Amino acid sequence: METYPIPMVPGPVRVPPEVLAALQVDYGSGDLEREFLDLYNQVEANLQQLCATRNRIVVQTGEGMLALWGALKSTLRPGERVLALATGVFGYGIAEMARAIGAEVKIIGLPYDATLNNWEEIEAAIHEFKPKMITAVHCETPSGTLNPLAEVGRLKAKYGVPLLYVDAVSSIGGTPVEVDAWGIDLALGGSQKVLSAPPMMAFVAVSEAAWEIIEQVDYVGYDALKPFRHAQTRFEFPYTPNWHGVASLKVASDLLLQEGLANVFARHEQVAAYCRQRLQALGLRLLPRPEAIPSPTVTAVYVPEGIAWPDLDARFRQHGLVVGGSYGPLAGKVFRLGHMGSQADMRLVTQALDVIEHVVRAL
Numbered sequence: 001m002e003t004y005p006i007p008m009v010p011g012p013v014r015v016p017p018e019v020l021a022a023l024q025v026d027y028g029s030g031d032l033e034r035e036f037l038d039l040y041n042q043v044e045a046n047l048q049q050l051c052a053t054r055n056r057i058v059v060q061t062g063e064g065m066l067a068l069w070g071a072l073k074s075t076l077r078p079g080e081r082v083l084a085l086a087t088g089v090f091g092y093g094i095a096e097m098a099r100a101i102g103a104e105v106k107i108i109g110l111p112y113d114a115t116l117n118n119w120e121e122i123e124a125a126i127h128e129f130k131p132k133m134i135t136a137v138h139c140e141t142p143s144g145t146l147n148p149l150a151e152v153g154r155l156k157a158k159y160g161v162p163l164l165y166v167d168a169v170s171s172i173g174g175t176p177v178e179v180d181a182w183g184i185d186l187a188l189g190g191s192q193k194v195l196s197a198p199p200m201m202a203f204v205a206v207s208e209a210a211w212e213i214i215e216q217v218d219y220v221g222y223d224a225l226k227p228f229r230h231a232q233t234r235f236e237f238p239y240t241p242n243w244h245g246v247a248s249l250k251v252a253s254d255l256l257l258q259e260g261l262a263n264v265f266a267r268h269e270q271v272a273a274y275c276r277q278r279l280q281a282l283g284l285r286l287l288p289r290p291e292a293i294p295s296p297t298v299t300a301v302y303v304p305e306g307i308a309w310p311d312l313d314a315r316f317r318q319h320g321l322v323v324g325g326s327y328g329p330l331a332g333k334v335f336r337l338g339h340m341g342s343q344a345d346m347r348l349v350t351q352a353l354d355v356i357e358h359v360v361r362a363l
């Protein structure tokens with residue numbers, strides 16, 4: 001496999017050596033179940049800090065999509081109403097997922113370079129449609145945008161919507177995700193983004209209101225949340241505990257907390273601002289549109305005119321830089337720098353921008 005010294009893909013991100021080392025756990029001795037439970041509880045406490053919540057956190061083996069599906073299936077019955085706030089690939093995708101499981105879905109959509117600001121329209125839709133669940137995406141990774149969710153939480157509380165579901169896969173740990181303050185009932189995260197652990201773990205912060213609904217819906221499946229409700233107290237994990245994955249999450253979350261969350265957030269802001277400033281100075285056009293909010297964890301850039309994305313990608317790779325392409329309608333039109341977690345590093349980002357500058361100037 002070819003390796004590139006300047007990794008800037010927006011997930012999976014470079015795994016730090018300490019986190020990789022955590023995969024070499026030796027669980028061949030002692031009281032396995034007790035030790036695993038201790039580890040799981042510590043990870044839960046760490047993730048609670050990253051999500052600013054007291055809610056229980058379910059850590060599942062699988063990718064972010066597993067948790068995204070599992071949380072929907074665990075809380076929705078066919079015919080129930082979902083209001084999907086969509087500003088990008090994942091926002092529209094979640095609406096389709098809810099439809100696939102039989103929900104009645106209304107989409108309030110904006111273009112991919114926008115972030116939620118149509119509050120009157122959203123409020124009217126909540127009032128008229130009376131959804132059981134509102135879905136939203138915090139950071140739309142494919143377009144590098146961040147949605148302001150405090151206002152969604154306020155509207156949810158005002159109209160007594162039972163559930164707020166938030167995909168925060170590419171923001172948790174890199175920017176504040178205020179689960180309790182914003183009233184998020186299902187906050188979804190993944191290991192391979194800001195946490196910079198291998199891509200095998202997903203997690204969901206589940207509110208008490210959501211647990212009640214999970215009990216009623218009683219969904220059965222590999223991705224179901226219900227079996228985790230009493231997993232810690234009764235030690236009844238629904239499948240073999242993933243010791244390696246949980247151990248890697250422990251070290252990854254420890255690293256962020258040791259640095260101090262305020263410092264981690266400031267590091268992401270600083271790197272993102274630097275990135276945007278240098279790319280704009282090169283004459284490149286960035287997402288999102290000016291009045292919208294760019295994400296501190298990923299920057300999306302339009303491929304300059306006169307060059308096709310595969311050719312641009314090949315030129316970056318010749319200089320050791322690997323960035324991300326994009327998806328859906330943005331595929332081939334946008335490339336992305338993932339400056340999250342271990343890659344929110346001024347030295348690394350400077351190297352990446354030097355390569356981009358060199359390649360773009362040569363065009």
Ligand code: PLP
Nearest residue numbers: 063064065090141167169170190
């Ligand atoms: N949600 C967002 C916002 C993402 O960026 C991603 C992955 O890129 C996912 C969900 C899905 O996560 P996974 O690739 O781990 O299934």
